[in-house]
Amino acid sequence: MMRTATPIIKAKMAAARRHFCFHLSLLLFIVLAAACSTYSRSDLSVVSDTLLADEDERMLWQKSEQEQLALESNGCIYSDPELEDYLNKVVARLWPQSAAPDLVIRVKVIRNAYLNAFAYPNGMIYIHTGLLARMDSEDQLAAVLAHEIIHCTRRHALRAFRAYRNQPAVLSAVQQTLLQNRGLQDMARYLGITGTMAAVSGYVRELEVEADRLGIELMTAAGYNPKKARFLFDHMIAEIEQEGLEEPFFFGSHPGVRQRLEHLQNLPDPVYLYTRPAIKNREMFLANLGQVLSDNVALDIRLGRFLSARRGVEKLLQIKPVDSRAYFLRGEIFRQEGQAGDIPNALESYDRAITLDPHYAAAHKAIGLIHYKQGHHALAKKFFESCLQLSPDAPDKDYIQGYLKQCSLSEEG
Numbered sequence: 001m002m003r004t005a006t007p008i009i010k011a012k013m014a015a016a017r018r019h020f021c022f023h024l025s026l027l028l029f030i031v032l033a034a035a036c037s038t039y040s041r042s043d044l045s046v047v048s049d050t051l052l053a054d055e056d057e058r059m060l061w062q063k064s065e066q067e068q069l070a071l072e073s074n075g076c077i078y079s080d081p082e083l084e085d086y087l088n089k090v091v092a093r094l095w096p097q098s099a100a101p102d103l104v105i106r107v108k109v110i111r112n113a114y115l116n117a118f119a120y121p122n123g124m125i126y127i128h129t130g131l132l133a134r135m136d137s138e139d140q141l142a143a144v145l146a147h148e149i150i151h152c153t154r155r156h157a158l159r160a161f162r163a164y165r166n167q168p169a170v171l172s173a174v175q176q177t178l179l180q181n182r183g184l185q186d187m188a189r190y191l192g193i194t195g196t197m198a199a200v201s202g203y204v205r206e207l208e209v210e211a212d213r214l215g216i217e218l219m220t221a222a223g224y225n226p227k228k229a230r231f232l233f234d235h236m237i238a239e240i241e242q243e244g245l246e247e248p249f250f251f252g253s254h255p256g257v258r259q260r261l262e263h264l265q266n267l268p269d270p271v272y273l274y275t276r277p278a279i280k281n282r283e284m285f286l287a288n289l290g291q292v293l294s295d296n297v298a299l300d301i302r303l304g305r306f307l308s309a310r311r312g313v314e315k316l317l318q319i320k321p322v323d324s325r326a327y328f329l330r331g332e333i334f335r336q337e338g339q340a341g342d343i344p345n346a347l348e349s350y351d352r353a354i355t356l357d358p359h360y361a362a363a364h365k366a367i368g369l370i371h372y373k374q375g376h377h378a379l380a381k382k383f384f385e386s387c388l389q390l391s392p393d394a395p396d397k398d399y400i401q402g403y404l405k406q407c408s409l410s411e412e413g
Contacts, residue, residue, distance in 0.1 A: 057121070057158045064120040071110075071126075078109040078129055078292065086288040087127070087145070090138065094146050094222045099153045107145065109292070113299035113308070115236060115257075119148035121157035133296040133312055134236060138285040142222065143229035146215035154214070156207045205259075212263035233261040242307065286319050293319070297329045306337040324357035331366060343370060361391035365400060372403055381407035 071077075087107040095105070105123045110116075115134065117127040125148045135141050151157070216226045236257050293316050300309035310333055316326045331349030334342040347370060353363040368383035384404050387394065394400065 056161060057155070060157050060161065061122045064122045064124065068120065068124055072108070076110050076112070078111040078295070080109065080291065083288050083292060084108060086284070087141075090142055091125075091145055091149065094142060094149055094218050096149070096153055096218055103152065105149055105152060111295070111299070113296055113303055113305065115240075117144050117148055119151045121152065121155065123152045125149070125152075129292050129296040129299065132289060133293045133315075134239070135232060135289070136235075137228055138281045139219070139224045139226075139228035140232040141285070142219045142224040143215065143226070143232060146218040146222075147211045149218065150211040150214045151207070154207075154210060156211065160204050160207060208259065209263050212260065213267055216264065216267060230261065230264050233257055233264065237261065239308065239311070290316070290319050294323070294325055294329065298332075301329065301332050301336060304336075306333055309333050322356055324353045324360055324363075327353040327356065328360060328363050328366070331363065335366060335370060343374075346370060359390050361387045361394065364390065365394075365396075368400075368403065372407065377407040377410040381411075 084107065087109070091105050091107055099105075103123050105125065107125045107127060109132065110126050110128050112128045113130040113133075114128055115131045117125065117131050119125045125145065127144065127148075131144065132141075135144075216229065219229070220226045240257065293312055297309050297312040297316060300306070300312060309329070313326055313330045313333060316323065317330070320326055327349045331346045331353065334346035334349060347367060350363045350367050353360050357363075364383045364387040368380045368387060371377075371383065372380035381404060384400050384407065388397065388400055388404075
């Protein structure tokens with residue numbers, strides 16, 4: 001059953017986010033301004049004085065490197081060298097000739113189901129598994145990456161910093177917002193100041209408009225179809241509205257995504273003239289995104305985002321129709337959501353996973369859990385035993401053995 005937020009709830013969520021973004025931006029830039037006198041030249045990457053000729057920009061780069069180190073040392077990065085290599089090849093195809101020769105753009109993936117991508121001023125782009133999982137083509141990927149590349153090459157972090165640093169702040173209000181906003185504590189701990197600025201509030205409106213306009217020009221020049229960019233944001237808006245989502249991230253909020261779509265719709269028609277043969281690469285795109293899609297479905301299930309998980313697993317089954325893990329994840333959605341009539345669907349999905357891979361221990365355990373909950377202890381015991389035979393060193397071995405003990409006691413009684 002599709003769950004939607006009421007207009008009142010949506011209005012409250014939108015107002016809360018506007019309140020949050022206003023105060024967060026003030027706090028971020030005030031802290032940055034206070035940090036201007038504390039940077040150390042030795043902490044910066046080796047780049048020319050031409051690129052970092054400005055004191056403010058040196059400070060921003062230093063803060064970026066410190067935050068990236070913290071982010072990447074806390075298990076947030078999704079480790080897939082082949083995927084990372086693919087993403088950086090797309091960046092190389094998009095690379096603008098006007099970019100500073102010392103600026104190096106790199107892409108890494110964050111293991112997070114929320115919809116987001118953001119760029120640090122020193123050229124590091126992070127994209128969430130959640131956003132990658134919503135994409136249907138390399139054109140859509142190119143649209144997001146081109147937008148973030150423009151933020152870097154046009155030095156938007158520096159320009160935004162200068163636009164806001166003299167604004168007053170109400171620190172107590174900011175602190176309350178930080179504490180109350182969903183997911184914000186982890187984000188603040190790992191992203192830090194400059195990352196949070198880009199990931200949560202986005203840059204000021206005129207800079208976002210510029211990044212959209214120049215990003216579309218960039219992807220068009222590289223041979224991608226600029227019209228595909230609209231499809232991604234239409235899809236994201238529909239998902240946000242249907243699920244009543246209001247994430248703390250720029251790409252995961254209805255106002256943020258709607259604003260992006262309006263930017264694209266208001267671009268002059270010549271920008272969308274498409275005369276070059278399209279870059280297809282569909283097989284390569286699907287080959288590189290299949291695993292991240294599967295892993296992100298698991299993340300959505302863990303967060304209880306079952307509608308997103310359903311979309312993801314059906315998309316995964318289109319890509320990999322005989323993938324045992326896809327059927328297992330489908331079973332997990334049915335079992336954990338627990339709507340009327342879901343249990344037969346869950347059992348059917350688990351059975352399909354076991355047919356494709358008879359050694360799939362987790363599917364045996366899941367079937368055991370269903371039978372145990374239904375009071376079919378003899379059947380449950382059979383599947384729990386199969387699970388432990390297939391995976392004798394399972395991390396939840398004690399948990400399964402506890403169920404086996406209860407099944408045996410039931411039989412004795």
